[in-house]
Every structure is written in structure tokens, then in C-alpha cells.
Amino acid sequence: MKKNRKKNRKRSPEQDIKDWPRERRTTRITHINDGELDFYRRRAMYSSVVLVFFFAALVSRLWYLQIQQGEEYKKLAKNNRVRYLEIAAPRGNILDRKGREIVTNRPSFNVVWVREKNRVDDELIKKTAQILDIEIAEILGRTRKMVGTPGHVPIRLAEELSWDKVAYIENNRMELPGIKIEVVPQRVYHYGNLASHLIGYLGEISQKELKSPSFAGYRSGDMIGKMGLEKLREKDLCGEKGRHYMEVNALGFEQRNLKGEEPLPGNDVQLTIDVDLQQIAEELMMKDDKSGAVVAIEVNTGRLLVLASSPVLELDKFLGGISIKNWKEMLSNPHHPLINKIIQGQYPPASTYKIVTAIAALAEGVITPENSIYCPGRYRFGNRTYGCWKKTGHGAVNLKRALAESCDIYFYQVGQKLGVNRIAEYALRLGLGRKTGVEMEHEKSGLIPTSEWKLKRYKKPWQEGETLSIAIGQGFNLVTPLQLALMTATVANGGTLYQPGMIETVRDPDSHIIEQFEPKVLNRFEDQANNLKIIKEGLVEAVNGRHGTARRAKLENITVAGKTGTAQVVRLKQYKHLKEEEIPYKYRDHAWFTCFAPAERPEIAVTVLVEHGLHGGSAAAPIAKAVLEQYFGQRAKKTDREGGTDSTALSTASHTSHTSHASHE
Amino acid sequence: MFQFDRQFIHNFDWVMVVILLLISIMSLASLFSATWNGGPSPSPIFFKQLYFFLFGYALILLILNIDYNELEILSYLAYVAICLLLVYTKLFVDSIAGTQRWINLGFFHLQPSEPAKLILVLVLASSYSNREYMEKGYRLRDIVQPAAITAVPFLLILIQPDLGTALMLAILFTSMTLFAHLRWSTIIMLGSSGIVCGALGWLYGLKDYQRRRIETFLNPESDPMHHGYQIKQSKIAVGSGQAFGKGFMEGTQGHLNFLPERHTDFAFAVWCEELGFAGSLFFLICFFFMLFWGINIALTARDKFGVYLAFGLVMLIFWQTVINLFMIMGMLPVVGIPLPLFSYGGSSLLTTLVAIGILMNIRMRRFQTK
Numbered sequence A: 001m002k003k004n005r006k007k008n009r010k011r012s013p014e015q016d017i018k019d020w021p022r023e024r025r026t027t028r029i030t031h032i033n034d035g036e037l038d039f040y041r042r043r044a045m046y047s048s049v050v051l052v053f054f055f056a057a058l059v060s061r062l063w064y065l066q067i068q069q070g071e072e073y074k075k076l077a078k079n080n081r082v083r084y085l086e087i088a089a090p091r092g093n094i095l096d097r098k099g100r101e102i103v104t105n106r107p108s109f110n111v112v113w114v115r116e117k118n119r120v121d122d123e124l125i126k127k128t129a130q131i132l133d134i135e136i137a138e139i140l141g142r143t144r145k146m147v148g149t150p151g152h153v154p155i156r157l158a159e160e161l162s163w164d165k166v167a168y169i170e171n172n173r174m175e176l177p178g179i180k181i182e183v184v185p186q187r188v189y190h191y192g193n194l195a196s197h198l199i200g201y202l203g204e205i206s207q208k209e210l211k212s213p214s215f216a217g218y219r220s221g222d223m224i225g226k227m228g229l230e231k232l233r234e235k236d237l238c239g240e241k242g243r244h245y246m247e248v249n250a251l252g253f254e255q256r257n258l259k260g261e262e263p264l265p266g267n268d269v270q271l272t273i274d275v276d277l278q279q280i281a282e283e284l285m286m287k288d289d290k291s292g293a294v295v296a297i298e299v300n301t302g303r304l305l306v307l308a309s310s311p312v313l314e315l316d317k318f319l320g321g322i323s324i325k326n327w328k329e330m331l332s333n334p335h336h337p338l339i340n341k342i343i344q345g346q347y348p349p350a351s352t353y354k355i356v357t358a359i360a361a362l363a364e365g366v367i368t369p370e371n372s373i374y375c376p377g378r379y380r381f382g383n384r385t386y387g388c389w390k391k392t393g394h395g396a397v398n399l400k401r402a403l404a405e406s407c408d409i410y411f412y413q414v415g416q417k418l419g420v421n422r423i424a425e426y427a428l429r430l431g432l433g434r435k436t437g438v439e440m441e442h443e444k445s446g447l448i449p450t451s452e453w454k455l456k457r458y459k460k461p462w463q464e465g466e467t468l469s470i471a472i473g474q475g476f477n478l479v480t481p482l483q484l485a486l487m488t489a490t491v492a493n494g495g496t497l498y499q500p501g502m503i504e505t506v507r508d509p510d511s512h513i514i515e516q517f518e519p520k521v522l523n524r525f526e527d528q529a530n531n532l533k534i535i536k537e538g539l540v541e542a543v544n545g546r547h548g549t550a551r552r553a554k555l556e557n558i559t560v561a562g563k564t565g566t567a568q569v570v571r572l573k574q575y576k577h578l579k580e581e582e583i584p585y586k587y588r589d590h591a592w593f594t595c596f597a598p599a600e601r602p603e604i605a606v607t608v609l610v611e612h613g614l615h616g617g618s619a620a621a622p623i624a625k626a627v628l629e630q631y632f633g634q635r636a637k638k639t640d641r642e643g644g645t646d647s648t649a650l651s652t653a654s655h656t657s658h659t660s661h662a663s664h665e
Numbered sequence B: 001m002f003q004f005d006r007q008f009i010h011n012f013d014w015v016m017v018v019i020l021l022l023i024s025i026m027s028l029a030s031l032f033s034a035t036w037n038g039g040p041s042p043s044p045i046f047f048k049q050l051y052f053f054l055f056g057y058a059l060i061l062l063i064l065n066i067d068y069n070e071l072e073i074l075s076y077l078a079y080v081a082i083c084l085l086l087v088y089t090k091l092f093v094d095s096i097a098g099t100q101r102w103i104n105l106g107f108f109h110l111q112p113s114e115p116a117k118l119i120l121v122l123v124l125a126s127s128y129s130n131r132e133y134m135e136k137g138y139r140l141r142d143i144v145q146p147a148a149i150t151a152v153p154f155l156l157i158l159i160q161p162d163l164g165t166a167l168m169l170a171i172l173f174t175s176m177t178l179f180a181h182l183r184w185s186t187i188i189m190l191g192s193s194g195i196v197c198g199a200l201g202w203l204y205g206l207k208d209y210q211r212r213r214i215e216t217f218l219n220p221e222s223d224p225m226h227h228g229y230q231i232k233q234s235k236i237a238v239g240s241g242q243a244f245g246k247g248f249m250e251g252t253q254g255h256l257n258f259l260p261e262r263h264t265d266f267a268f269a270v271w272c273e274e275l276g277f278a279g280s281l282f283f284l285i286c287f288f289f290m291l292f293w294g295i296n297i298a299l300t301a302r303d304k305f306g307v308y309l310a311f312g313l314v315m316l317i318f319w320q321t322v323i324n325l326f327m328i329m330g331m332l333p334v335v336g337i338p339l340p341l342f343s344y345g346g347s348s349l350l351t352t353l354v355a356i357g358i359l360m361n362i363r364m365r366r367f368q369t370k
Helices: A002-011 A013-019 A022-031 A034-068 A070-081 A122-132 A136-145 A163-171 A207-211 A228-232 A275-289 A324-332 A350-364 A399-405 A408-418 A420-429 A451-458 A464-471 A481-492 A529-544 A616-636 A640-650 A655-664 B014-035 B044-064 B068-092 B113-129 B140-158 B163-179 B184-205 B208-218 B227-240 B267-300 B304-328 B346-364
Strands: A082-087 A101-113 A155-158 A179-189 A202-204 A223-225 A242-248 A254-257 A268-271 A292-298 A304-310 A373-375 A378-381 A384-387 A395-397 A496-498 A503-507 A513-516 A521-524 A561-567 A590-597 A604-610
Touching (some): A034 B163, A034 B304, A101 A122, A101 A163, A122 A155, A122 A163, A136 A155, A223 A228, A275 A304, A275 A616, A292 A481, A292 A616, A350 A399, A350 A408, A350 A420, A350 A464, A350 A481, A350 A529, A350 A561, A350 A590, A350 A616, A373 A408, A378 A408, A384 A408, A395 A399, A399 A408, A399 A529, A408 A420, A408 A464, A420 A464, A481 A496, A481 A590, A481 A604, A529 A561, A529 A590, A590 A616, A604 A616, B014 B044, B014 B346, B044 B346, B068 B113, B068 B140, B068 B304, B068 B346, B113 B140, B113 B163, B113 B304, B113 B346, B140 B163, B140 B184, B227 B267, B227 B304, B267 B304, B267 B346, B304 B346
Antiparallel strands (some): A082 A242, A101 A179, A242 A254, A268 A503, A292 A304, A292 A604, A373 A395, A378 A384, A496 A521, A503 A513, A561 A590
């Protein structure tokens, strides 16, 4: 302002003119009309109002953005540059009862693409496809699935990269913006397909699953359990993802690593399954391509030691998603590998059901152990003749012999005395005809018919002739191998029905136990101990007696008690005269064998079903025997004395503690 | 013509020199930060701009020796030359990024539309100052000649296409014409026809990308990843600077490439991010002081041409500044108007320095007669 005044003074025309030389003064006066010049000078001065206005506008806008909204923009700037990549957590391991690793993890190298700014770069896709040796369409297909997700969420382009490809991509990362190597834990199956139905497999999470609230926190591309324990114990196994924070520039290039969070591995799940036993069972089932199931259970706790369904699933085929071809192959396989026969296979229990009939008959007092019935080889009821499997007849048989030699005639008559509903009552109490509640999916309940059921189901009254079939485990009767194993265990332990379980412990990564197996009693026959002892004698005789049907399951130093069964699939006259081997596979009888040992102080029950295996004694019993041999190990060959001392350890119910106890002695 | 005047030093515009140097230093510092690529030495872009500054100062010294009244005659020659250059650009130059703006001179890509702004100011100042003074203000027919003078380069630049610079010419013409004092009836008539032209231009004249830019500006969320991206990132850069900035060379928006065109059109956003409100305010005060000083030069100019010219030059710098800063702060759509003295680019920088040189020239000769 001071300056201006000074200048104004200087500029006053009089003064100017006075100071200047004459000729200059004249030119100036002729050239300029001062009034006009002043008019424009004034206008120039007024125009500075416009400048002031815009200056004020700019300053207030700056104030608004930087001071008032500054905090907000600072956050935006931070979000702009800080990205995170999620690091998959290693899934929990799956161990057997002795701590042997069945399923663990190993690193797998995947290629992912981080699309910054949602740009689709044709050149990049082309280059990447070439390096990975895959079709461009494949990349585009995987990209399309991720449309709509934020650009920094990586799209997986290829899995299980070989080392040279990993090295190539790492070395050429400048030319492949956004293409990154992701290290992901991948499942390793140390025992191949061991217990595959039980363990299950992983698959990529589907869009539908992503939307469900139970998968909150999961992202597209995550692997989740799709079957078996991997699915049922997803919450235990999955662990917590880690995060890798980094500063990126606008092109998505990583500039700097920031602090991150390490992933937390999932909990380890220890099974009650014994790898040795499971392996023996599966190997023997695999021989001659048998299909069926083997179940072994600790009779005093309900721990499942073997859960084998044959044929096994080929778990490797499921890694990284199963192909349609492989899936169709499995579906069309006549041995139905996708069916978990342990709980989904329902078969007539056949002669093994005679145990149920016998228990019911003793409990209801319709027979005494000493009562004998004459078996001429056939039995006439109504206008039909029911045959015994031994066409020449067994002669006079009491309960023990009837069980040992599996006399049908004896049980026809006993069953007839009992009636269908009374048999059903005991079957249900032994755990048949209802789901066991074991941790496997899609369990079938089997079927124990009653007259009421038939009326409801078929709108027809019960025929007494049908009771005869029921009494020997044919007809409407259906059980799963697990149910039958449970029933056998209940008979073995003197009448306690345990909830079957297969999880020994669940431990967090710090080895703290967060879940432990506890035997759970579902049902107890208080007053049946004596009756069961009589039945046990019959079952011992079946294995050890001279005419027993299950002699092939006999062990040297361990007394095995068991019952065979041969379940008719169809009753077709045209096959009657054929030799068994000539009957088409799918019409052959199913072979059952169920047993427990040692008979004196039972520890383990084993149930074997071989689909279309013809005879329980020949097809199923040897498998059970092998499992028992493996289970008892040295004890099966040593003297009785030592086996006897071992029994004190049985009260602790754990096989692990049992062996350690034995080694102390 | 190049005779040394003993009053040269006595009347030298030291105020303008100081303010110009201050702004130059800020500009170069900001450019240094914006273009620094992590290496041990500044980027070649920085050195190029530095040389342009030095060359521009030399040009100013040269211009100070020529009486600005002699520039009046030169300006008509320059006007014809620049129109021919614009025609040449349109006809013979390969397009870069969809427009034909640059002529390759080997050492430097000349953008003729930049000096065209300055030359237009000179020619318009001459045209209006030679017009007979009318107490009631000019009528429409009195401004036909300056309008025609503007229209030629305006259309040539519009078809490059460079909407921003063309609009700049129109704004300069409008400012100077309003300054020349129009009758109210004429203003109303021109204003309403301007609105009609604008509406027609919007509907039929604009290229798709130009229309989208304006639409994006009006609704930035509609397309955040593409056209709204620049505005959004620029606002984040400015806003995240807060009161005192992230520190020189510490701006994340600029250094991590989120900010587009960070050494050219969005150069000031880098400054705002790194030095915050304090630094930005300091810059604005310096810059507007320079503009007010320019107005003062107009107030003290010795003749009508000098007043018109000084006013026109101030408007040239002022409008570019306002439009660029409004754009950076998200108050205007993205149009390619650089920030004078601040944005990287030789054509714009030299044009601005020459304009400042002429202002100093007028200031120096305020007591002189021809």
C-alpha cells in the first residue's frame, strides 16, 4: 500500500511533466488522452476484485480438502497403497491313534494374477499362457469366474508349478506385472488312499458356499473340505489365514514389504483309527478287487480302529479339483467307490442276525440254552418249505450248536415263537435300524421291520412266513457294516451299547488338547450278562468248534468268537444249478463275518462285509482274522499266561496304554 | 533497437524478478520430487526443465531491451506465423495420443498452441488499444475484428483437438473484450448466444472422451477406475497432505504413481501432498502476489496498449492457474491446461516467461515515451 501511494504520487501527470525533458513532454501529451488511459487503469484496478475472489475460492478449497477432510483423504491414500495378500494357513494334520501322520501338508507353487485397476491385458495373458503352457481360454475362464471381485484379489491361473517354471516367472517378473507365485500348502497323503472315505478330500470353495454365512471369511479360490472329516472338521482343520501387507504403486508392483501376520495352522486331528489295522484291512479287500467294508471297534469304549470301505477313493485325483472324466469314471464303476459302504451300504445281515434272534429268545424266555430242536434240513410252514443251508440237516441242535453251525431251522422256529416285533425290539436295543451318529456324512439307518412298519409302508398286514426270513436276517432286514460291528461289540462287552467315535483328540497348534474322546454309553442291557455269555459260547464254537462255520478266523492263542453270514442278493431259480463262480457278479451273495476277541475278556470287535463274496466263512472271515492277528500281534502267538496278565490293562481301554503296559512287564 | 538505456537498471522490475525466482525454485523443487526415480541423480526431465528456465530467463533479458510498442508490429507477424504453424501441425504432424499438438524441432517438441495464447493477447491488445474510445462502450460491430482474430487460432486448435487450450483462447478473448468496455446490450446478446453455442457444442461438437470427462466430473463415482480416477487420485493427493504435508519427497500418491500426469498437469498436487496446506498457501500467496503485481503494472503502464497488454498477460497466467488448480482440487473436469511456471513442458514455460518478460518490459518503460 505504501509503495502504491508512492507510485501514485510519481505518476501524477504534473510531476511527470515537470521532471522530463521538453521533447519527451510534447510527445507524451500528443500521444495520450489521459482521461481515456485513466479509464482503463481504473478498469484494471477493478479487475483485481476477480483475482481476489478466485484466490479466496482456491484457499478455502485447499482448507476444505487438506484441513477439514485431510484425515479422510489420508486414510484413502493409505488404502490406496497398502494391499494385503492372504496367506493360506496350513490345514491341521490328521494322525492315527499312535500319532502317525496320515495327512499333512507340503508347499505347492501356484501362479496367481493380481489385476490392478481391473484391466485385462491381452498381451500379459498371452505371455502367461505361453509360459504356463496352458490355453488362453483356460485363463480367461478362470478370470471370468472372478469378475466382480476387487482387483487385488488374486486369480489363480495354474496350480502345482514345476521348479523351472517357478524360477522362470520369478526371473521375468518385470515383464509380467501382477503375475505372482503363491505358495500354498497342499495335502500330502502319507499312506496313499488309506481311509479315504473317512478322511475325504478338499476342493475349491464354490460360489454358493461363499455366500453361506458358515463360510464367512473365506474367499474365492480357497480350498475347503468337500467330504469326510476334511468337511466335517473344517472348522478345526482350516486354521487362520495370515496376511502379507505390502506397499504397492498404481500399477500393482510391490514396492515395499510391511509387517504382516503369520498364518495360524489348523488343529491336528488324531483319529482312533490304527494305521496298521486299517492298512491290513484295505490291502486284503483290494485283493481280487473286492468291494465291501471292514470295521473294527474297541468293545469297551466305542473307539473305531478300522473304518475301511472298498474300493478306496483315489485321493490324488481330487487334488486341485477332480476332472469330469475321473468323476464319471467313479460314478460308473460297478464297485461304487463313491459309496462309503461302512455307513451307506445296507445289506441283509443274514445269519449274523441270528445273534439278535438268540438274544431276544433267551431274554423273552421262549427257549432255554438246553432246548434242542431237530433239523431235518427243511422246515415246512404254511404251504411253503423253508430249507436249511445244510440240506442234509443238522439233526438235534441246541442254541450253542445252532449258532456255531448256523442252523436255519432252529432259528425259523425260535423266530416264529418270538414274532417279528419282539425280534425288532432287541435289534433296536443293539443299535440296529437307526443311525449310529458316527462322524461321517449321509449315514443310512438300515431297516429293522415290524408289523406296524409293514402296514404303514406297504398297506399290508405282516405275514407270519416273513418272520421266518427275518429270524435268519433275510427279508426286509437291512444293516450297515458299522451297525453290525456295534452290535457285535455290545454282545462282546456284556450289553453296553457305546456311541462309536473316531476322533481321539483334537489339538491346537500349541499341542493343547481341545477335544478328547470320551466313551459314551447309549444303551445298557442290565440283566442280560448271563444270556450273552451263552451266546458268546455259541460264537466261540462257531470259530473254534469242529463243525463251526467260521473256523478260518481261528487264532492260535486268542479265542475268537464270531458269526458268519451269507446274504442272498436275489433268489433266482435260473442260477440255482450253476456253480457259484458262474453266477454273474452282481447276483452273487454278500459275505458277512462279525467277531470279537479275546472271547474271555473282549477287546476288539471286527466286522467284515464282502459284497458278492459268496460265503462269509471263506470270503470275509480270513480278513477279520488278519486284522485280529495284526491287532494282537505277539500276543496271538505267545502263551496264555501273558495274554491273561494283559487283561488288567484292558480296563484303561486304550490300546496305546495297553501296549506300553505290556512292554513294562 | 538494442540500445542500452541508462534507466534500464534504475527502472528494472526487481519485485517481479524476486517473485519469479521464488516461484521458479518452488517449481523446480516440486518437479525434482515428482520425477525422482530413486536413482542417485535427478531425472533428465528435471534438467530439461531447468534448461528451459535458464533459456527463458535469457529470453526475458532479450525482451527487456525491446520497447514493447515495437512488439505490437512484431505480434502481427507472429500471429500469421503461428496460424500457419497450426495449419502445418494439423496437416503434416502425426498424431500423438489422438491429437496433433506437437512439432518436433529435434531438441524440443514445440506445442504451437502455447505461444498462440500469448500472441493472441498481443494482437488483441493492439486491436483494442487502436480502437477509438467510446464513452458508452463498444457495440457488437466494434468487436467483429478482434473476434475474427480470435476465431482463426481458436478453430485451428479446436480441431487438433485440444479443447482446453481452445477454451483458453475464448476465455482470453472474453476477458479482454469485457475489459475493453462493452455496452450492456452487447454483453447480454453475446452471453445468450454463447450459451446457445455451448449447448450446441456439447450436443454435437464434443468428442466422446471430452464429454465423458465432463460427465465424470459431474458424477465422479460413475466410473471411478477410469475417468474419475485422475480427479479422485488428485483429490486424495491434495487432501492427504493435511496441514503440513507428508514431507518433501515423501508423497505416496505421487511417488507410487497413483497420481497421473504428476509432473505436468497435476504437478501442483505433488506440491500439496508433500508440503500440505502451509506450503500450498505459501505458493498461492506468491503466485497471486505476482498476478496483483501484474495488475499494478497495468495500472502504471504509460499507454493504452501497455494497459491492455499487461491486463491480457495477467489474464493469460491467471486463468490458466485458476483452471488448473480447480481441476486438481476437483472443482472442474480434467482439461489439459498446465499450471504456468509449474507444469513440466517447454512450450508452456517459455510462453509464460516471455509473458512475464513483457510485463517487466511494460513496468520498466512506464515513465518513458516512445
